[in-house]
Amino acid sequence: MSSTRLVTAQKYIAHFANLDKALLASLLSEGYTHEFAPTSLHPPGPFTKTSFLAHGASLREIMDGFPVTAKEYFECETSNRVVVWATSEAQFKEEAMDGDEAEWEYKGEYVFMFWMDESGETIERTVEFLDSAATKERLFGLMARAKANLGKITDS
Template sequence: MASPPSPKPQSTMHKTTLAILAAYEHQSIDEIMSFRTPDCIQTILPSSLSRPEMSNTAYRTFFAATIPKIWNFRIKISEIIESPRSNKVVVLASSTADSKAGTGTYGQEYVLVFEFDESGENITKMVEWVDSVKAKEQAALLFG
């Protein structure tokens, strides 16, 4: 009887993607930033949200302001799609978190696009597509 095929080993980009998502669950800005190249750019889309592209410095400030407002942040990955030829990984995911009393829980759906350097260990760009209706509803929680 033939044995079942061995699971395909995870690529460096896949492992890095999982580590980045774990850093978000840990809500550790230093851990998140450790996977970014010095010139990494973060974009939150769709453009109807009017969010500017962010350098590492701008993103650190942006994310550090949200950390105290939500906790027990969890990400559920639906799918990970890799494109080794273009050094990209796309993640379909959703998240949940607890938030301060009276504001309910935080939740979001994402399409995350990570662009990697040649090593596959650092991202050069992160594009975060979010549910714009939820993003607008939760803006007061995160930015108020």
């Protein structure tokens, strides 16, 4: 039987399938913080609950989903933490893409570290280690390109 903290982490990972804002909001504590790492990538953040939900909304503008698949869950009962080693695949909106679909393929590898509240039902803090090379060399560029493409549509 899965612990509450493990189920919470699994729900968090599942929200990426369609970037479900309501599900995500239900999992985050009011004092939630989110940091991306490593800092050498100059990622956005750190985020509060409100600003992280806004970050998710900006992803939904350019993506239909960003499905994350857990490779392994590591649970630590004594510190009330869960660590997830995972992979992902970006699913950009059709109207955001230009050129060949193969140009828009992105797959990454991540590690999420979750600190839970006492009940294990909400997440108080997340540190998300990004796939450094893939994020810097592919994802940031694709996201900027998708935003620019959508901007052209709204400007016309």
